[in-house]
Amino acid sequence: MRYRPFGRSGQALSTLGLKLSWSGARQSRQMVHRLIMTALENGINTYHFDSAHPDLLKTAAEALSVVERRLLFISLSAHEEGAADPAAQYALNPLRDRLKLVVKESGLKWVDLLMFHAIGFDRIPDQSWAFLDSLRRANMLKFTGASANTDRIQAVVDDGRFNILKTVFDIDTSWDKRHLLDYAIARGMTIFGHDFYPEAYRKASDVVPKEARRGFFGARPADPLAGSGTYAFLHQTNGWTAEELCLSFALTQPTLSTMLISPDTPDHLEALAEVPERMMPTSVPAQIEMARFSLQAAAARREELKKKA
Secondary structure, X not given: OOEEEOXXXXXEEEOEEEEEOOOOOOOOHHHHHHHHHHHHHOOOOEEEEOOOOHHXXXXXXXXXXXXXXXXXXXXXXXXOOXXXXXXXXXXXXXXXXXXXXXXXXXXXXXXXXXXXXXXXXXXXXXXXXXXXXXHHHOOOEEEEEEEOOHHHHHHHHHHOOOOEXXXXXXXXXXXXXXXXXHHHHHOOOEEEEEOOOOHHHOOHHHHOOHHHOOOHHHOOOOXXXXXXOOHHHHHOOOOOOHHHHHHHHHOOOOOEEEEEEOOOOHHHHHHHHHHHHOOOOOOXXXXXXXXXXXXXXXXXXXXXXXXXX
Protein backbone atom coordinates (compact mmCIF):
# COMPACT_ATOMS: atom_id res chain seq x y z
CA MET A 1 0.00 0.00 0.00
CA ARG A 2 1.10 3.55 -0.68
CA TYR A 3 0.28 6.59 1.42
CA ARG A 4 -0.52 10.23 0.73
CA PRO A 5 -0.35 13.28 3.00
CA PHE A 6 -3.60 14.35 4.60
CA GLY A 7 -3.46 18.08 3.96
CA ARG A 8 -1.24 19.85 6.47
CA SER A 9 -2.19 17.63 9.41
CA GLY A 10 1.01 15.60 9.29
CA GLN A 11 -1.01 12.38 9.05
CA ALA A 12 -0.66 10.00 6.10
CA LEU A 13 -3.66 8.20 4.62
CA SER A 14 -3.54 4.95 2.69
CA THR A 15 -4.09 5.55 -1.03
CA LEU A 16 -7.16 3.32 -0.73
CA GLY A 17 -9.74 3.66 2.02
CA LEU A 18 -12.26 0.95 2.91
CA LYS A 19 -15.87 2.09 2.76
CA LEU A 20 -18.21 -0.07 4.84
CA SER A 21 -21.96 -0.24 5.33
CA TRP A 22 -24.13 -2.72 7.19
CA SER A 23 -26.10 -3.61 4.05
CA GLY A 24 -22.94 -3.83 1.92
CA ALA A 25 -21.49 -6.31 4.40
CA ARG A 26 -24.67 -8.40 4.02
CA GLN A 27 -25.56 -7.58 7.64
CA SER A 28 -22.86 -10.03 8.69
CA ARG A 29 -20.47 -9.32 11.54
CA GLN A 30 -18.20 -12.05 10.18
CA MET A 31 -17.98 -10.33 6.78
CA VAL A 32 -17.23 -6.98 8.42
CA HIS A 33 -14.43 -8.57 10.45
CA ARG A 34 -12.95 -10.37 7.43
CA LEU A 35 -12.99 -7.23 5.28
CA ILE A 36 -11.32 -5.11 7.95
CA MET A 37 -8.66 -7.71 8.74
CA THR A 38 -7.88 -8.05 5.03
CA ALA A 39 -7.66 -4.28 4.75
CA LEU A 40 -5.27 -4.08 7.70
CA GLU A 41 -3.12 -6.85 6.26
CA ASN A 42 -2.84 -4.79 3.07
CA GLY A 43 -1.83 -1.60 4.86
CA ILE A 44 -5.14 0.27 4.70
CA ASN A 45 -5.47 2.74 7.57
CA THR A 46 -8.46 4.75 6.32
CA TYR A 47 -12.04 3.60 6.99
CA HIS A 48 -15.38 5.20 6.20
CA PHE A 49 -18.66 3.98 7.69
CA ASP A 50 -21.89 4.76 5.84
CA SER A 51 -23.90 3.21 8.66
CA ALA A 52 -23.88 3.58 12.44
CA HIS A 53 -25.49 0.19 13.00
CA PRO A 54 -24.28 -1.02 16.43
CA ASP A 55 -23.16 -4.43 15.14
CA LEU A 56 -21.15 -2.81 12.34
CA LEU A 57 -19.40 -0.34 14.64
CA LYS A 58 -18.69 -2.76 17.48
CA THR A 59 -17.30 -5.38 15.10
CA ALA A 60 -15.16 -2.75 13.43
CA ALA A 61 -13.85 -1.51 16.77
CA GLU A 62 -12.92 -5.05 17.78
CA ALA A 63 -11.12 -5.74 14.51
CA LEU A 64 -9.30 -2.39 14.49
CA SER A 65 -8.19 -2.71 18.12
CA VAL A 66 -5.08 -4.59 16.95
CA VAL A 67 -3.72 -1.25 15.69
CA GLU A 68 -3.03 1.89 17.72
CA ARG A 69 -6.03 4.17 17.27
CA ARG A 70 -3.87 7.19 16.44
CA LEU A 71 -2.59 5.36 13.33
CA LEU A 72 -6.11 4.97 11.95
CA PHE A 73 -8.37 7.48 10.22
CA ILE A 74 -12.05 6.81 10.96
CA SER A 75 -14.72 8.60 8.97
CA LEU A 76 -18.48 8.45 9.49
CA SER A 77 -21.49 9.64 7.49
CA ALA A 78 -23.61 12.05 9.53
CA HIS A 79 -26.74 10.29 8.25
CA GLU A 80 -27.76 6.66 7.89
CA GLU A 81 -27.29 5.00 4.49
CA GLY A 82 -30.33 5.28 2.23
CA ALA A 83 -31.83 8.25 4.08
CA ALA A 84 -34.50 9.96 1.97
CA ASP A 85 -33.67 13.35 3.48
CA PRO A 86 -30.20 13.28 5.04
CA ALA A 87 -30.59 16.79 6.46
CA ALA A 88 -33.38 15.57 8.76
CA GLN A 89 -30.69 13.63 10.65
CA TYR A 90 -28.50 16.71 11.07
CA ALA A 91 -30.74 18.14 13.80
CA LEU A 92 -29.07 18.26 17.21
CA ASN A 93 -30.74 15.25 18.86
CA PRO A 94 -30.27 12.62 16.11
CA LEU A 95 -26.75 13.86 15.41
CA ARG A 96 -25.82 13.74 19.10
CA ASP A 97 -27.25 10.22 19.47
CA ARG A 98 -25.35 9.02 16.40
CA LEU A 99 -22.01 10.36 17.57
CA LYS A 100 -22.55 9.08 21.11
CA LEU A 101 -23.00 5.60 19.64
CA VAL A 102 -19.72 5.87 17.74
CA VAL A 103 -17.54 7.60 20.32
CA LYS A 104 -18.73 6.08 23.60
CA GLU A 105 -20.57 2.85 22.92
CA SER A 106 -18.73 1.27 19.99
CA GLY A 107 -15.20 1.61 21.32
CA LEU A 108 -13.84 3.64 18.39
CA LYS A 109 -12.93 6.42 20.91
CA TRP A 110 -13.22 9.39 18.54
CA VAL A 111 -14.24 10.32 15.00
CA ASP A 112 -11.62 11.75 12.68
CA LEU A 113 -14.12 12.92 10.08
CA LEU A 114 -17.88 13.48 10.05
CA MET A 115 -19.17 13.56 6.48
CA PHE A 116 -22.35 15.36 5.40
CA HIS A 117 -24.40 14.68 2.26
CA ALA A 118 -24.55 16.91 -0.82
CA ILE A 119 -28.28 17.20 -0.10
CA GLY A 120 -28.28 18.92 3.25
CA PHE A 121 -24.78 20.16 4.05
CA ASP A 122 -26.17 23.70 3.79
CA ARG A 123 -29.07 22.93 6.18
CA ILE A 124 -27.12 22.00 9.30
CA PRO A 125 -28.70 23.87 12.25
CA ASP A 126 -26.59 26.29 14.29
CA GLN A 127 -27.22 24.14 17.38
CA SER A 128 -25.63 21.18 15.61
CA TRP A 129 -22.62 23.24 14.59
CA ALA A 130 -22.20 24.38 18.19
CA PHE A 131 -22.33 20.74 19.32
CA LEU A 132 -19.70 19.75 16.74
CA ASP A 133 -17.47 22.60 17.92
CA SER A 134 -17.73 21.27 21.49
CA LEU A 135 -16.70 17.80 20.26
CA ARG A 136 -13.69 19.31 18.53
CA ARG A 137 -12.61 21.06 21.71
CA ALA A 138 -12.92 17.72 23.54
CA ASN A 139 -10.83 15.98 20.82
CA MET A 140 -13.70 13.62 19.99
CA LEU A 141 -14.09 15.01 16.46
CA LYS A 142 -11.30 16.35 14.28
CA PHE A 143 -12.74 17.29 10.89
CA THR A 144 -15.99 17.85 9.03
CA GLY A 145 -16.58 17.22 5.35
CA ALA A 146 -19.26 17.24 2.68
CA SER A 147 -19.87 15.18 -0.43
CA ALA A 148 -20.59 17.02 -3.66
CA ASN A 149 -20.26 16.70 -7.39
CA THR A 150 -19.56 19.34 -10.01
CA ASP A 151 -22.63 21.53 -9.49
CA ARG A 152 -22.20 21.73 -5.69
CA ILE A 153 -18.44 21.70 -5.19
CA GLN A 154 -18.01 25.46 -5.15
CA ALA A 155 -20.82 25.81 -2.60
CA VAL A 156 -19.06 23.35 -0.27
CA VAL A 157 -15.73 25.15 -0.63
CA ASP A 158 -17.19 28.63 -0.21
CA ASP A 159 -19.12 27.57 2.91
CA GLY A 160 -15.79 27.65 4.73
CA ARG A 161 -16.72 25.24 7.54
CA PHE A 162 -15.68 21.97 5.86
CA ASN A 163 -12.19 20.50 5.79
CA ILE A 164 -12.79 17.63 3.35
CA LEU A 165 -14.60 17.33 0.04
CA LYS A 166 -15.75 13.84 -0.98
CA THR A 167 -16.54 13.50 -4.66
CA VAL A 168 -16.82 11.04 -7.54
CA PHE A 169 -13.61 10.70 -9.53
CA ASP A 170 -13.47 8.34 -12.50
CA ILE A 171 -12.31 8.10 -16.11
CA ASP A 172 -15.12 10.44 -17.19
CA THR A 173 -14.23 13.23 -14.77
CA SER A 174 -14.09 16.43 -16.81
CA TRP A 175 -11.35 19.04 -16.80
CA ASP A 176 -13.88 21.54 -15.45
CA LYS A 177 -14.34 19.35 -12.39
CA ARG A 178 -10.59 18.93 -11.99
CA HIS A 179 -10.26 22.71 -11.93
CA LEU A 180 -12.90 22.81 -9.18
CA LEU A 181 -10.85 20.30 -7.18
CA ASP A 182 -7.81 22.55 -7.61
CA TYR A 183 -10.01 25.42 -6.38
CA ALA A 184 -10.87 23.41 -3.26
CA ILE A 185 -7.25 22.52 -2.56
CA ALA A 186 -6.14 26.13 -3.01
CA ARG A 187 -8.52 26.98 -0.17
CA GLY A 188 -7.05 24.40 2.15
CA MET A 189 -9.44 21.49 1.58
CA THR A 190 -8.53 17.82 1.23
CA ILE A 191 -10.14 15.63 -1.45
CA PHE A 192 -11.50 12.10 -0.96
CA GLY A 193 -12.53 10.21 -4.10
CA HIS A 194 -15.20 7.53 -4.46
CA ASP A 195 -17.14 5.62 -7.14
CA PHE A 196 -14.16 5.28 -9.49
CA TYR A 197 -15.80 2.55 -11.63
CA PRO A 198 -18.64 3.87 -13.85
CA GLU A 199 -21.64 1.57 -14.16
CA ALA A 200 -21.77 2.18 -17.92
CA TYR A 201 -18.46 0.39 -18.56
CA ARG A 202 -18.83 -2.67 -16.37
CA LYS A 203 -20.18 -5.01 -19.06
CA ALA A 204 -17.96 -5.80 -22.02
CA SER A 205 -21.05 -6.12 -24.20
CA ASP A 206 -21.85 -2.44 -23.55
CA VAL A 207 -18.48 -1.05 -24.66
CA VAL A 208 -16.84 -3.57 -27.01
CA PRO A 209 -18.14 -3.24 -30.62
CA LYS A 210 -19.31 -6.49 -32.21
CA GLU A 211 -16.52 -6.28 -34.79
CA ALA A 212 -13.95 -6.28 -31.98
CA ARG A 213 -15.26 -9.53 -30.49
CA ARG A 214 -14.32 -13.03 -31.58
CA GLY A 215 -17.09 -15.17 -32.99
CA PHE A 216 -18.32 -18.27 -31.20
CA PHE A 217 -15.60 -20.97 -31.11
CA GLY A 218 -13.27 -18.53 -32.89
CA ALA A 219 -15.26 -18.74 -36.13
CA ARG A 220 -14.80 -15.01 -36.70
CA PRO A 221 -11.51 -13.30 -35.80
CA ALA A 222 -11.76 -10.08 -33.84
CA ASP A 223 -10.87 -6.88 -35.68
CA PRO A 224 -8.13 -5.33 -33.50
CA LEU A 225 -8.96 -1.82 -34.76
CA ALA A 226 -12.72 -2.00 -34.32
CA GLY A 227 -12.54 -0.86 -30.70
CA SER A 228 -10.33 2.18 -31.37
CA GLY A 229 -11.73 5.35 -29.87
CA THR A 230 -14.01 3.41 -27.50
CA TYR A 231 -13.70 2.04 -23.98
CA ALA A 232 -13.31 -1.49 -25.36
CA PHE A 233 -9.71 -1.56 -24.11
CA LEU A 234 -11.02 -1.72 -20.54
CA HIS A 235 -12.02 -5.32 -21.22
CA GLN A 236 -9.17 -6.17 -23.59
CA THR A 237 -6.02 -5.26 -21.65
CA ASN A 238 -4.09 -8.38 -20.68
CA GLY A 239 -3.61 -8.88 -16.96
CA TRP A 240 -6.08 -6.18 -15.98
CA THR A 241 -9.80 -6.10 -15.26
CA ALA A 242 -11.84 -3.07 -16.28
CA GLU A 243 -12.29 -2.18 -12.61
CA GLU A 244 -8.55 -2.32 -11.93
CA LEU A 245 -7.79 -0.06 -14.90
CA CYS A 246 -10.39 2.48 -13.78
CA LEU A 247 -8.93 2.48 -10.27
CA SER A 248 -5.36 2.76 -11.50
CA PHE A 249 -6.28 5.76 -13.65
CA ALA A 250 -8.12 7.46 -10.77
CA LEU A 251 -5.04 7.08 -8.58
CA THR A 252 -3.01 9.15 -11.05
CA GLN A 253 -4.93 12.19 -9.80
CA PRO A 254 -2.50 13.80 -7.32
CA THR A 255 -5.18 15.93 -5.65
CA LEU A 256 -6.84 12.85 -4.09
CA SER A 257 -5.69 12.01 -0.56
CA THR A 258 -7.49 8.67 -0.68
CA MET A 259 -9.89 6.72 -2.90
CA LEU A 260 -12.73 4.98 -1.05
CA ILE A 261 -13.46 1.46 -2.29
CA SER A 262 -16.40 -0.86 -1.53
CA PRO A 263 -15.25 -4.45 -2.21
CA ASP A 264 -17.79 -7.26 -1.93
CA THR A 265 -15.42 -9.88 -0.53
CA PRO A 266 -11.94 -10.15 0.99
CA ASP A 267 -10.62 -11.57 -2.30
CA HIS A 268 -12.06 -8.59 -4.16
CA LEU A 269 -10.37 -6.29 -1.65
CA GLU A 270 -7.05 -8.11 -2.10
CA ALA A 271 -7.19 -7.56 -5.87
CA LEU A 272 -7.95 -3.84 -5.54
CA ALA A 273 -5.29 -3.38 -2.86
CA GLU A 274 -2.64 -4.55 -5.33
CA VAL A 275 -3.48 -1.81 -7.85
CA PRO A 276 -1.53 1.07 -6.21
CA GLU A 277 1.66 -0.97 -6.51
CA ARG A 278 1.10 -1.91 -10.15
CA MET A 279 2.29 0.09 -13.15
CA MET A 280 -0.64 1.09 -15.33
CA PRO A 281 -0.03 0.28 -19.02
CA THR A 282 1.42 3.40 -20.64
CA SER A 283 -1.18 3.35 -23.43
CA VAL A 284 -4.18 3.62 -21.10
CA PRO A 285 -4.24 7.41 -20.46
CA ALA A 286 -4.17 8.11 -24.20
CA GLN A 287 -6.86 5.50 -24.85
CA ILE A 288 -9.07 7.10 -22.21
CA GLU A 289 -8.66 10.55 -23.76
CA MET A 290 -9.44 9.16 -27.23
CA ALA A 291 -12.56 7.40 -25.98
CA ARG A 292 -13.69 10.49 -24.08
CA PHE A 293 -13.17 12.69 -27.15
CA SER A 294 -15.07 10.22 -29.36
CA LEU A 295 -18.02 10.19 -26.96
CA GLN A 296 -18.07 13.98 -26.79
CA ALA A 297 -17.89 14.26 -30.58
CA ALA A 298 -20.73 11.74 -30.99
CA ALA A 299 -22.85 13.66 -28.48
CA ALA A 300 -22.17 16.91 -30.34
CA ARG A 301 -23.24 15.31 -33.63
CA ARG A 302 -26.47 14.08 -32.06
CA GLU A 303 -27.22 17.57 -30.77
CA GLU A 304 -26.54 19.02 -34.21
CA LEU A 305 -28.91 16.52 -35.84
CA LYS A 306 -31.62 17.39 -33.29
CA LYS A 307 -31.30 21.07 -34.16
CA LYS A 308 -31.59 20.34 -37.89
CA ALA A 309 -34.63 18.13 -37.29
